[in-house]
Amino acid sequence: MLVVIQLCLTLVLRPWRCWVVGGLLWSLAVPPAAGQIRHRPNHVAAPVAKPASKAVPADPPAVQAKLTRAASLSSEFKDSEALALYQDVLKTVPSHYLALWRAAVLSVRIGGRYSDETRKAAYFDAARRYAERALLIQPEGGESNYAVALALFNQASLYRAGARLLAFRNLRSHVYLATERRPDLPEAWQLRGRWQYRVAHYNLLERVYSKLVLGGVPEGGSSREAMAALEKARQLAPQNIQFCYDLARMCRYQGRRQRAIEVLREAEKIPPVTSEDLVVSRLCRQMLPPLLRAAARHQRRNPAQEEAPTVSPDPNGPKPPPDTLGKKEAR
Incomplete structure:
Protein backbone atom coordinates (compact mmCIF):
# COMPACT_ATOMS: atom_id res chain seq x y z
CA MET A 1 0.00 0.00 0.00
CA LEU A 2 2.84 2.36 0.84
CA VAL A 3 4.49 1.60 -2.50
CA VAL A 4 1.31 2.52 -4.40
CA ILE A 5 0.90 5.80 -2.49
CA GLN A 6 4.58 6.70 -3.14
CA LEU A 7 4.20 5.95 -6.86
CA CYS A 8 1.12 8.14 -7.12
CA LEU A 9 2.80 11.05 -5.34
CA THR A 10 5.79 10.74 -7.67
CA LEU A 11 3.63 10.83 -10.76
CA VAL A 12 1.66 13.83 -9.47
CA LEU A 13 4.59 15.88 -8.21
CA ARG A 14 7.04 15.09 -11.03
CA PRO A 15 5.12 14.50 -14.26
CA TRP A 16 8.16 15.19 -16.46
CA ARG A 17 9.57 11.82 -15.47
CA CYS A 18 6.56 10.19 -17.00
CA TRP A 19 7.12 12.02 -20.23
CA VAL A 20 10.74 10.86 -20.37
CA VAL A 21 9.86 7.25 -19.61
CA GLY A 22 7.01 7.34 -22.09
CA GLY A 23 9.25 8.77 -24.79
CA LEU A 24 11.85 6.06 -24.28
CA LEU A 25 9.24 3.34 -24.43
CA TRP A 26 7.76 4.82 -27.61
CA SER A 27 11.16 5.00 -29.33
CA LEU A 28 11.80 1.36 -28.53
CA ALA A 29 8.37 0.20 -29.56
CA VAL A 30 8.01 2.07 -32.87
CA PRO A 31 10.42 0.82 -35.59
CA PRO A 32 12.37 3.41 -37.61
CA ALA A 33 11.05 4.52 -40.94
CA ALA A 34 12.44 2.99 -44.10
CA GLY A 35 13.93 6.31 -45.15
CA GLN A 36 15.85 6.47 -41.91
CA ILE A 37 17.38 3.07 -42.48
CA ARG A 38 18.63 4.06 -45.96
CA HIS A 39 19.95 7.38 -44.74
CA ARG A 40 21.97 6.05 -41.80
CA PRO A 41 24.83 4.31 -43.71
CA ASN A 42 25.51 7.44 -45.77
CA HIS A 43 25.75 9.46 -42.60
CA VAL A 44 28.27 7.03 -41.05
CA ALA A 45 30.43 6.62 -44.16
CA ALA A 46 31.38 10.29 -44.32
CA PRO A 47 33.70 10.32 -41.25
CA VAL A 48 35.37 7.09 -42.44
CA ALA A 49 36.32 8.58 -45.81
CA LYS A 50 37.63 11.78 -44.28
CA PRO A 51 40.91 10.41 -42.83
CA ALA A 52 41.76 8.75 -46.17
CA SER A 53 41.67 12.10 -47.94
CA LYS A 54 43.70 13.84 -45.26
CA ALA A 55 46.78 15.29 -46.91
CA VAL A 56 50.25 15.16 -45.34
CA PRO A 57 51.00 18.60 -43.96
CA ALA A 58 53.66 20.50 -45.83
CA ASP A 59 56.89 21.56 -44.19
CA PRO A 60 56.82 24.90 -42.44
CA SER A 222 78.48 -12.16 -59.16
CA SER A 223 81.26 -10.34 -60.98
CA ARG A 224 79.17 -10.18 -64.13
CA GLU A 225 76.17 -8.64 -62.36
CA ALA A 226 78.45 -6.30 -60.42
CA MET A 227 79.88 -4.90 -63.63
CA ALA A 228 76.37 -4.58 -65.06
CA ALA A 229 75.31 -2.60 -61.97
CA LEU A 230 78.28 -0.26 -62.38
CA GLU A 231 77.41 0.18 -66.05
CA LYS A 232 73.91 1.19 -64.94
CA ALA A 233 75.34 3.69 -62.46
CA ARG A 234 77.52 5.23 -65.17
CA GLN A 235 74.57 5.41 -67.51
CA LEU A 236 72.66 7.44 -64.91
CA ALA A 237 75.63 9.64 -63.93
CA PRO A 238 78.24 9.62 -66.73
CA GLN A 239 80.21 12.49 -65.14
CA ASN A 240 80.94 10.60 -61.92
CA ILE A 241 84.59 9.61 -62.07
CA GLN A 242 84.31 7.25 -59.11
CA PHE A 243 81.93 5.04 -61.10
CA CYS A 244 84.50 4.89 -63.91
CA TYR A 245 87.25 3.87 -61.54
CA ASP A 246 85.18 1.11 -59.89
CA LEU A 247 84.06 -0.30 -63.23
CA ALA A 248 87.55 -0.14 -64.76
CA ARG A 249 89.02 -2.05 -61.84
CA MET A 250 86.37 -4.76 -62.08
CA CYS A 251 86.88 -5.12 -65.82
CA ARG A 252 90.64 -5.23 -65.36
CA TYR A 253 90.54 -8.01 -62.78
CA GLN A 254 88.05 -10.00 -64.85
CA GLY A 255 90.23 -9.91 -67.95
CA ARG A 256 88.05 -7.42 -69.86
CA ARG A 257 90.99 -5.26 -70.71
CA GLN A 258 89.49 -3.49 -73.69
CA ARG A 259 86.43 -2.37 -71.78
CA ALA A 260 88.61 -1.14 -68.93
CA ILE A 261 90.62 0.94 -71.40
CA GLU A 262 87.44 2.41 -72.87
CA VAL A 263 86.16 3.40 -69.43
CA LEU A 264 89.49 4.94 -68.43
CA ARG A 265 89.58 6.91 -71.68
CA GLU A 266 86.18 8.29 -70.82
CA ALA A 267 87.38 9.09 -67.29
CA GLU A 268 90.14 11.26 -68.75
CA LYS A 269 87.48 13.59 -70.17
CA ILE A 270 85.81 14.14 -66.77
CA PRO A 271 87.22 17.21 -65.00
CA PRO A 272 87.76 16.61 -61.26
CA VAL A 273 85.65 18.85 -59.04
CA THR A 274 86.57 17.84 -55.50
CA SER A 275 89.80 16.71 -53.90
CA GLU A 276 88.40 13.16 -53.86
CA ASP A 277 87.78 13.41 -57.61
CA LEU A 278 91.37 14.53 -58.11
CA VAL A 279 92.70 11.49 -56.26
CA VAL A 280 90.46 9.13 -58.26
CA SER A 281 91.50 10.83 -61.51
CA ARG A 282 95.15 10.17 -60.71
CA LEU A 283 94.39 6.53 -59.96
CA CYS A 284 92.65 6.23 -63.32
CA ARG A 285 95.63 7.72 -65.11
CA GLN A 286 97.97 5.33 -63.32
CA MET A 287 95.86 2.33 -64.27
CA LEU A 288 95.70 3.12 -67.98
CA PRO A 289 99.35 2.77 -69.22
CA PRO A 290 99.83 -0.84 -68.01
CA LEU A 291 96.57 -1.80 -69.67
CA LEU A 292 97.62 -0.18 -72.94
CA ARG A 293 100.97 -1.98 -72.90
CA ALA A 294 99.29 -5.31 -72.12
CA ALA A 295 96.77 -4.73 -74.92
CA ALA A 296 99.57 -3.95 -77.38
CA ARG A 297 101.45 -7.13 -76.48
CA HIS A 298 98.28 -9.16 -76.75
CA GLN A 299 97.57 -7.67 -80.16
CA ARG A 300 101.07 -8.52 -81.42
CA ARG A 301 100.81 -12.09 -80.20
CA ASN A 302 97.24 -12.69 -81.34
CA PRO A 303 96.46 -10.29 -84.16
CA ALA A 304 93.31 -12.15 -85.23
CA GLN A 305 91.91 -12.80 -81.75
CA GLU A 306 89.26 -10.45 -80.42
CA GLU A 307 88.57 -9.86 -76.81
CA ALA A 308 85.32 -11.12 -75.31
CA PRO A 309 82.48 -8.60 -75.46
CA THR A 310 81.89 -6.37 -72.48
CA VAL A 311 78.92 -6.76 -70.19
CA SER A 312 75.60 -5.24 -71.04
CA PRO A 313 74.85 -1.99 -69.18
CA ASP A 314 71.40 -3.31 -68.36
CA PRO A 315 71.38 -5.89 -65.52
CA ASN A 316 68.27 -7.45 -67.06
CA GLY A 317 69.73 -7.52 -70.54
CA PRO A 318 71.60 -10.33 -72.31
CA LYS A 319 74.25 -12.04 -70.23
CA PRO A 320 77.90 -11.96 -71.31
CA PRO A 321 80.13 -15.05 -71.35
CA PRO A 322 81.07 -16.57 -67.99
CA ASP A 323 83.60 -14.74 -65.85
CA THR A 324 87.22 -15.74 -65.92
CA LEU A 325 87.67 -15.65 -62.17
CA GLY A 326 91.26 -15.56 -61.03
CA LYS A 327 92.57 -14.67 -64.47
CA LYS A 328 95.58 -12.36 -64.24
CA GLU A 329 96.46 -9.75 -66.81
CA ALA A 330 99.85 -9.54 -68.39
CA ARG A 331 101.77 -6.46 -67.33
Whole structure:
Protein backbone atom coordinates (compact mmCIF):
# COMPACT_ATOMS: atom_id res chain seq x y z
CA MET A 1 0.00 0.00 0.00
CA LEU A 2 2.84 2.36 0.84
CA VAL A 3 4.49 1.60 -2.50
CA VAL A 4 1.31 2.52 -4.40
CA ILE A 5 0.90 5.80 -2.49
CA GLN A 6 4.58 6.70 -3.14
CA LEU A 7 4.20 5.95 -6.86
CA CYS A 8 1.12 8.14 -7.12
CA LEU A 9 2.80 11.05 -5.34
CA THR A 10 5.79 10.74 -7.67
CA LEU A 11 3.63 10.83 -10.76
CA VAL A 12 1.66 13.83 -9.47
CA LEU A 13 4.59 15.88 -8.21
CA ARG A 14 7.04 15.09 -11.03
CA PRO A 15 5.12 14.50 -14.26
CA TRP A 16 8.16 15.19 -16.46
CA ARG A 17 9.57 11.82 -15.47
CA CYS A 18 6.56 10.19 -17.00
CA TRP A 19 7.12 12.02 -20.23
CA VAL A 20 10.74 10.86 -20.37
CA VAL A 21 9.86 7.25 -19.61
CA GLY A 22 7.01 7.34 -22.09
CA GLY A 23 9.25 8.77 -24.79
CA LEU A 24 11.85 6.06 -24.28
CA LEU A 25 9.24 3.34 -24.43
CA TRP A 26 7.76 4.82 -27.61
CA SER A 27 11.16 5.00 -29.33
CA LEU A 28 11.80 1.36 -28.53
CA ALA A 29 8.37 0.20 -29.56
CA VAL A 30 8.01 2.07 -32.87
CA PRO A 31 10.42 0.82 -35.59
CA PRO A 32 12.37 3.41 -37.61
CA ALA A 33 11.05 4.52 -40.94
CA ALA A 34 12.44 2.99 -44.10
CA GLY A 35 13.93 6.31 -45.15
CA GLN A 36 15.85 6.47 -41.91
CA ILE A 37 17.38 3.07 -42.48
CA ARG A 38 18.63 4.06 -45.96
CA HIS A 39 19.95 7.38 -44.74
CA ARG A 40 21.97 6.05 -41.80
CA PRO A 41 24.83 4.31 -43.71
CA ASN A 42 25.51 7.44 -45.77
CA HIS A 43 25.75 9.46 -42.60
CA VAL A 44 28.27 7.03 -41.05
CA ALA A 45 30.43 6.62 -44.16
CA ALA A 46 31.38 10.29 -44.32
CA PRO A 47 33.70 10.32 -41.25
CA VAL A 48 35.37 7.09 -42.44
CA ALA A 49 36.32 8.58 -45.81
CA LYS A 50 37.63 11.78 -44.28
CA PRO A 51 40.91 10.41 -42.83
CA ALA A 52 41.76 8.75 -46.17
CA SER A 53 41.67 12.10 -47.94
CA LYS A 54 43.70 13.84 -45.26
CA ALA A 55 46.78 15.29 -46.91
CA VAL A 56 50.25 15.16 -45.34
CA PRO A 57 51.00 18.60 -43.96
CA ALA A 58 53.66 20.50 -45.83
CA ASP A 59 56.89 21.56 -44.19
CA PRO A 60 56.82 24.90 -42.44
CA PRO A 61 58.45 27.69 -44.46
CA ALA A 62 61.47 27.80 -42.15
CA VAL A 63 62.05 24.05 -42.51
CA GLN A 64 61.59 24.19 -46.28
CA ALA A 65 64.12 27.00 -46.52
CA LYS A 66 66.67 24.96 -44.56
CA LEU A 67 66.10 21.90 -46.74
CA THR A 68 66.57 23.93 -49.90
CA ARG A 69 69.73 25.50 -48.55
CA ALA A 70 71.09 22.12 -47.42
CA ALA A 71 70.50 20.60 -50.87
CA SER A 72 72.29 23.56 -52.46
CA LEU A 73 75.26 23.19 -50.12
CA SER A 74 75.42 19.46 -50.79
CA SER A 75 75.51 20.07 -54.55
CA GLU A 76 78.39 22.47 -53.91
CA PHE A 77 80.20 19.70 -51.96
CA LYS A 78 79.95 21.62 -48.67
CA ASP A 79 78.97 18.47 -46.82
CA SER A 80 79.62 19.61 -43.25
CA GLU A 81 77.47 22.72 -43.65
CA ALA A 82 74.71 20.73 -45.33
CA LEU A 83 74.79 18.11 -42.57
CA ALA A 84 74.48 20.83 -39.93
CA LEU A 85 71.34 22.15 -41.62
CA TYR A 86 69.77 18.69 -41.83
CA GLN A 87 70.54 18.18 -38.16
CA ASP A 88 68.90 21.52 -37.40
CA VAL A 89 65.78 20.39 -39.27
CA LEU A 90 65.71 17.17 -37.24
CA LYS A 91 65.69 19.19 -34.02
CA THR A 92 62.41 20.73 -35.18
CA VAL A 93 60.96 17.67 -36.96
CA PRO A 94 62.69 14.55 -35.56
CA SER A 95 60.87 12.24 -37.99
CA HIS A 96 61.63 14.14 -41.18
CA TYR A 97 62.35 11.38 -43.72
CA LEU A 98 64.31 13.47 -46.22
CA ALA A 99 66.52 15.04 -43.57
CA LEU A 100 67.20 11.65 -41.96
CA TRP A 101 68.38 9.73 -45.01
CA ARG A 102 70.39 12.62 -46.39
CA ALA A 103 72.03 13.19 -43.02
CA ALA A 104 73.01 9.50 -43.07
CA VAL A 105 74.57 9.75 -46.53
CA LEU A 106 76.47 12.92 -45.65
CA SER A 107 77.75 11.40 -42.41
CA VAL A 108 79.20 8.46 -44.34
CA ARG A 109 80.74 10.79 -46.90
CA ILE A 110 82.36 12.97 -44.25
CA GLY A 111 83.52 10.04 -42.14
CA GLY A 112 85.18 8.40 -45.11
CA ARG A 113 87.59 11.31 -45.40
CA TYR A 114 89.16 10.70 -42.01
CA SER A 115 92.14 8.40 -41.62
CA ASP A 116 91.58 8.14 -37.86
CA GLU A 117 89.37 5.12 -37.27
CA THR A 118 87.83 6.62 -34.13
CA ARG A 119 86.43 9.63 -35.99
CA LYS A 120 85.53 7.48 -38.94
CA ALA A 121 83.59 5.09 -36.71
CA ALA A 122 81.78 7.97 -34.97
CA TYR A 123 80.46 9.32 -38.27
CA PHE A 124 79.53 5.85 -39.52
CA ASP A 125 77.66 5.11 -36.28
CA ALA A 126 75.76 8.40 -36.57
CA ALA A 127 74.92 7.54 -40.19
CA ARG A 128 73.58 4.16 -39.09
CA ARG A 129 71.32 5.79 -36.49
CA TYR A 130 69.95 8.32 -38.98
CA ALA A 131 69.38 5.58 -41.56
CA GLU A 132 67.58 3.27 -39.16
CA ARG A 133 65.27 6.10 -38.09
CA ALA A 134 64.46 6.74 -41.74
CA LEU A 135 63.86 3.01 -42.22
CA LEU A 136 61.29 3.02 -39.41
CA ILE A 137 59.37 5.72 -41.26
CA GLN A 138 59.53 4.04 -44.67
CA PRO A 139 60.62 0.37 -44.31
CA GLU A 140 60.53 -0.19 -48.07
CA GLY A 141 61.72 3.23 -49.17
CA GLY A 142 64.52 3.25 -51.68
CA GLU A 143 66.33 6.11 -49.97
CA SER A 144 66.11 4.67 -46.46
CA ASN A 145 67.32 1.25 -47.59
CA TYR A 146 70.17 2.83 -49.52
CA ALA A 147 71.19 4.83 -46.46
CA VAL A 148 71.17 1.73 -44.24
CA ALA A 149 73.14 -0.30 -46.79
CA LEU A 150 75.67 2.50 -47.23
CA ALA A 151 76.22 2.84 -43.48
CA LEU A 152 76.54 -0.93 -43.03
CA PHE A 153 78.93 -1.29 -45.95
CA ASN A 154 81.26 1.39 -44.62
CA GLN A 155 81.02 0.20 -41.03
CA ALA A 156 82.04 -3.27 -42.21
CA SER A 157 85.43 -1.91 -43.28
CA LEU A 158 86.20 -1.27 -39.58
CA TYR A 159 85.00 -4.65 -38.29
CA ARG A 160 86.82 -7.89 -37.70
CA ALA A 161 86.32 -10.68 -40.19
CA GLY A 162 83.29 -12.32 -38.56
CA ALA A 163 81.41 -9.08 -37.92
CA ARG A 164 82.27 -7.87 -41.41
CA LEU A 165 80.79 -10.95 -43.04
CA LEU A 166 77.68 -10.61 -40.88
CA ALA A 167 77.29 -7.01 -42.01
CA PHE A 168 77.61 -8.04 -45.66
CA ARG A 169 74.89 -10.63 -45.15
CA ASN A 170 72.58 -8.18 -43.38
CA LEU A 171 72.82 -5.44 -45.99
CA ARG A 172 71.82 -7.68 -48.91
CA SER A 173 68.10 -6.99 -48.69
CA HIS A 174 68.70 -3.27 -48.26
CA VAL A 175 70.93 -2.92 -51.29
CA TYR A 176 68.46 -4.75 -53.51
CA LEU A 177 65.46 -2.80 -52.21
CA ALA A 178 67.34 0.43 -52.84
CA THR A 179 67.75 -0.28 -56.56
CA GLU A 180 64.23 -1.69 -56.88
CA ARG A 181 62.53 1.29 -55.26
CA ARG A 182 64.88 3.94 -56.61
CA PRO A 183 66.23 2.67 -59.94
CA ASP A 184 67.08 6.27 -60.83
CA LEU A 185 69.58 6.59 -57.96
CA PRO A 186 73.07 5.93 -59.42
CA GLU A 187 74.75 5.65 -56.01
CA ALA A 188 72.44 2.74 -55.17
CA TRP A 189 73.60 0.88 -58.29
CA GLN A 190 77.23 1.59 -57.42
CA LEU A 191 76.75 0.19 -53.92
CA ARG A 192 74.96 -2.86 -55.30
CA GLY A 193 77.82 -3.51 -57.72
CA ARG A 194 80.43 -3.17 -54.99
CA TRP A 195 78.54 -5.55 -52.73
CA GLN A 196 78.02 -8.11 -55.48
CA TYR A 197 81.67 -8.04 -56.47
CA ARG A 198 82.86 -8.31 -52.86
CA VAL A 199 80.62 -11.29 -52.11
CA ALA A 200 81.59 -12.96 -55.39
CA HIS A 201 85.23 -12.82 -54.31
CA TYR A 202 84.99 -14.24 -50.82
CA ASN A 203 88.14 -16.20 -50.09
CA LEU A 204 88.07 -19.80 -48.87
CA LEU A 205 88.03 -18.92 -45.16
CA GLU A 206 85.23 -16.39 -45.66
CA ARG A 207 83.13 -18.93 -47.52
CA VAL A 208 83.69 -21.61 -44.90
CA TYR A 209 82.83 -19.22 -42.06
CA SER A 210 79.72 -18.01 -43.88
CA LYS A 211 78.49 -21.56 -44.45
CA LEU A 212 79.23 -22.84 -40.94
CA VAL A 213 78.27 -19.81 -38.85
CA LEU A 214 76.04 -17.53 -40.95
CA GLY A 215 74.02 -20.14 -42.78
CA GLY A 216 75.64 -19.73 -46.17
CA VAL A 217 77.17 -17.21 -48.54
CA PRO A 218 74.68 -14.43 -49.43
CA GLU A 219 72.97 -14.92 -52.74
CA GLY A 220 73.63 -12.42 -55.50
CA GLY A 221 77.40 -12.30 -55.53
CA SER A 222 78.48 -12.16 -59.16
CA SER A 223 81.26 -10.34 -60.98
CA ARG A 224 79.17 -10.18 -64.13
CA GLU A 225 76.17 -8.64 -62.36
CA ALA A 226 78.45 -6.30 -60.42
CA MET A 227 79.88 -4.90 -63.63
CA ALA A 228 76.37 -4.58 -65.06
CA ALA A 229 75.31 -2.60 -61.97
CA LEU A 230 78.28 -0.26 -62.38
CA GLU A 231 77.41 0.18 -66.05
CA LYS A 232 73.91 1.19 -64.94
CA ALA A 233 75.34 3.69 -62.46
CA ARG A 234 77.52 5.23 -65.17
CA GLN A 235 74.57 5.41 -67.51
CA LEU A 236 72.66 7.44 -64.91
CA ALA A 237 75.63 9.64 -63.93
CA PRO A 238 78.24 9.62 -66.73
CA GLN A 239 80.21 12.49 -65.14
CA ASN A 240 80.94 10.60 -61.92
CA ILE A 241 84.59 9.61 -62.07
CA GLN A 242 84.31 7.25 -59.11
CA PHE A 243 81.93 5.04 -61.10
CA CYS A 244 84.50 4.89 -63.91
CA TYR A 245 87.25 3.87 -61.54
CA ASP A 246 85.18 1.11 -59.89
CA LEU A 247 84.06 -0.30 -63.23
CA ALA A 248 87.55 -0.14 -64.76
CA ARG A 249 89.02 -2.05 -61.84
CA MET A 250 86.37 -4.76 -62.08
CA CYS A 251 86.88 -5.12 -65.82
CA ARG A 252 90.64 -5.23 -65.36
CA TYR A 253 90.54 -8.01 -62.78
CA GLN A 254 88.05 -10.00 -64.85
CA GLY A 255 90.23 -9.91 -67.95
CA ARG A 256 88.05 -7.42 -69.86
CA ARG A 257 90.99 -5.26 -70.71
CA GLN A 258 89.49 -3.49 -73.69
CA ARG A 259 86.43 -2.37 -71.78
CA ALA A 260 88.61 -1.14 -68.93
CA ILE A 261 90.62 0.94 -71.40
CA GLU A 262 87.44 2.41 -72.87
CA VAL A 263 86.16 3.40 -69.43
CA LEU A 264 89.49 4.94 -68.43
CA ARG A 265 89.58 6.91 -71.68
CA GLU A 266 86.18 8.29 -70.82
CA ALA A 267 87.38 9.09 -67.29
CA GLU A 268 90.14 11.26 -68.75
CA LYS A 269 87.48 13.59 -70.17
CA ILE A 270 85.81 14.14 -66.77
CA PRO A 271 87.22 17.21 -65.00
CA PRO A 272 87.76 16.61 -61.26
CA VAL A 273 85.65 18.85 -59.04
CA THR A 274 86.57 17.84 -55.50
CA SER A 275 89.80 16.71 -53.90
CA GLU A 276 88.40 13.16 -53.86
CA ASP A 277 87.78 13.41 -57.61
CA LEU A 278 91.37 14.53 -58.11
CA VAL A 279 92.70 11.49 -56.26
CA VAL A 280 90.46 9.13 -58.26
CA SER A 281 91.50 10.83 -61.51
CA ARG A 282 95.15 10.17 -60.71
CA LEU A 283 94.39 6.53 -59.96
CA CYS A 284 92.65 6.23 -63.32
CA ARG A 285 95.63 7.72 -65.11
CA GLN A 286 97.97 5.33 -63.32
CA MET A 287 95.86 2.33 -64.27
CA LEU A 288 95.70 3.12 -67.98
CA PRO A 289 99.35 2.77 -69.22
CA PRO A 290 99.83 -0.84 -68.01
CA LEU A 291 96.57 -1.80 -69.67
CA LEU A 292 97.62 -0.18 -72.94
CA ARG A 293 100.97 -1.98 -72.90
CA ALA A 294 99.29 -5.31 -72.12
CA ALA A 295 96.77 -4.73 -74.92
CA ALA A 296 99.57 -3.95 -77.38
CA ARG A 297 101.45 -7.13 -76.48
CA HIS A 298 98.28 -9.16 -76.75
CA GLN A 299 97.57 -7.67 -80.16
CA ARG A 300 101.07 -8.52 -81.42
CA ARG A 301 100.81 -12.09 -80.20
CA ASN A 302 97.24 -12.69 -81.34
CA PRO A 303 96.46 -10.29 -84.16
CA ALA A 304 93.31 -12.15 -85.23
CA GLN A 305 91.91 -12.80 -81.75
CA GLU A 306 89.26 -10.45 -80.42
CA GLU A 307 88.57 -9.86 -76.81
CA ALA A 308 85.32 -11.12 -75.31
CA PRO A 309 82.48 -8.60 -75.46
CA THR A 310 81.89 -6.37 -72.48
CA VAL A 311 78.92 -6.76 -70.19
CA SER A 312 75.60 -5.24 -71.04
CA PRO A 313 74.85 -1.99 -69.18
CA ASP A 314 71.40 -3.31 -68.36
CA PRO A 315 71.38 -5.89 -65.52
CA ASN A 316 68.27 -7.45 -67.06
CA GLY A 317 69.73 -7.52 -70.54
CA PRO A 318 71.60 -10.33 -72.31
CA LYS A 319 74.25 -12.04 -70.23
CA PRO A 320 77.90 -11.96 -71.31
CA PRO A 321 80.13 -15.05 -71.35
CA PRO A 322 81.07 -16.57 -67.99
CA ASP A 323 83.60 -14.74 -65.85
CA THR A 324 87.22 -15.74 -65.92
CA LEU A 325 87.67 -15.65 -62.17
CA GLY A 326 91.26 -15.56 -61.03
CA LYS A 327 92.57 -14.67 -64.47
CA LYS A 328 95.58 -12.36 -64.24
CA GLU A 329 96.46 -9.75 -66.81
CA ALA A 330 99.85 -9.54 -68.39
CA ARG A 331 101.77 -6.46 -67.33
